[in-house]
Amino acid sequence: MSCENFQEMLALQVSGDLPAAQARHLEKHLRDCRDCRDLEKRLRAGRRALIGLAAAEEAPASIRSEVLERVSAEPKLVTGLLPGWRTAGVAAAAVLVLALVLAQFLPVRTPAPLSADSAATADSPLETAMTAPDDAPDTGSLPPIEMTPPAAEFSPAADAVTAAVVKPVEPATAARPERPIVSEPASPPPPAESVVVKMLTDDPDVVIYMLVDKEGDQENA
Amino acid sequence: VDRDTILRQGQTSVAIENNHLILEARAGDQAAFGQLVAHYEVRVQRTARRILGDADEARDAAQEVFLRFYRSLKRFDQRRDPLPWLYRITVNVCRSLLRQRRRQPLARASELGGEGSAGMPATAPAQENGLVARALLEQALERLTPREREVVVLRDLEGRSLAEVARAARCLQGTVRSHLSRGRLKIIRYLEEQRGGDR
DSSP: OOHHHHHHHHHHHTTTOSOHHHHHHHHHHHHHOHHHHHHHHHHHHHHHHHHHHHHHSOOOOOOHHHHHHHHHTSOOOOOSSOHHHHHHHHHHHHHHHHHHHHHHHSOOOOSSOOOHHHHHTOSSHHHHHHHSOTTOOOOSOOOOEEEOOOOOSSSOSOSSEEEEEEEEOOOBOSOOOOOSSOOOOSSOOOOBOEEEEEEEESSTTOEEEEEEETTOOEEEO | OOHHHHHHHHHHHHHHHTHHHHHHHHTTOHHHHHHHHHHHHHHHHHHHHHHHSOHHHHHHHHHHHHHHHHHHGGGSOTTSOHHHHHHHHHHHHHHHHHHHHTSOOOOOHHHHTSSOSTTOOSOOHHHHHHHHHHHHHHHHHHTSOHHHHHHHIIIIISOOOHHHHHHHHTSOHHHHHHHHHHHHHHHHHHHHHHHHHHO
């Protein structure tokens, strides 16, 4: 490879913008090539001069008043979510709540009743809480689960429900009613455990709290 | 810790402080928006001036940038630093203006650099040398293609990372590297030609 091929690499190397593999290749060449070492020095000096150029520049006159004058002629911004988005957000939250509640009440059809072992080996605590039958033994306290939405770039980051935080709360002490499609537990059922579901929307004024126990008894919404 | 890292850390912390200004501006508080303009206007104007090569046009461009920023406030995520977004709008506005002109920016080193090599006031030799060097750099920048100038201005003069430059210029990082290396080499060669010609 001739020196000419290394010049573009050198121009990137001076600011650390050259990929590592190419940088190693260039490094080997520089050991043997005095001309390229010289060019590297000149490129570094040129970059320092450009950085200095920005630093030495006088601040331009302010445009603040002109901008504000133009902004005042603009129609007023709609704050918060647009009406359509607000409706969509509330609707999405309602669907989520409904799905959580239904998941507790609908009968779970399984080939055989779940044993304590199978419930305990569920992939996640949430899965255990959602799918285990009512008599599944308590697998321990439910750790907090955070469902964070993917970061959006320069866009409405969270137009609807942005996050749901599930926290464990004190187990309910009330006796639970018997449910169908369950096998008799080997031991008396443990006290019910409840979770608080907090749903945040893009509108800071709209926060939905819901208290749900594992058996699906929605206590508050 | 290099200059770029310090710049980014400082700008990020300021961006966090500006979050409430964005919220207030979005709620219709024009004074809050005025504070945002005051905070970012120098960087926006300086970038536009380097890309356009014309101070008056850059001033108009910067106003347009902030007007577009204002219009986009309602869908802007206030947790994010507005500066990358402002650079991106700046590049877009400058490209539109360059398309309207249908010509490359003229070499106006004397205008951009304050006092260029011509018509220079009587100054101390060191300061004089500095002014000549600045004027040459201005001329070198203006001889780049618009794309090369965009990436050199954003990377070297504004200290943005390669990824940020790619986002502002809406191209791949590989493309930014190509423009950047060619631009830097052109600048060095131009400076060496000028110095050789003076001897």
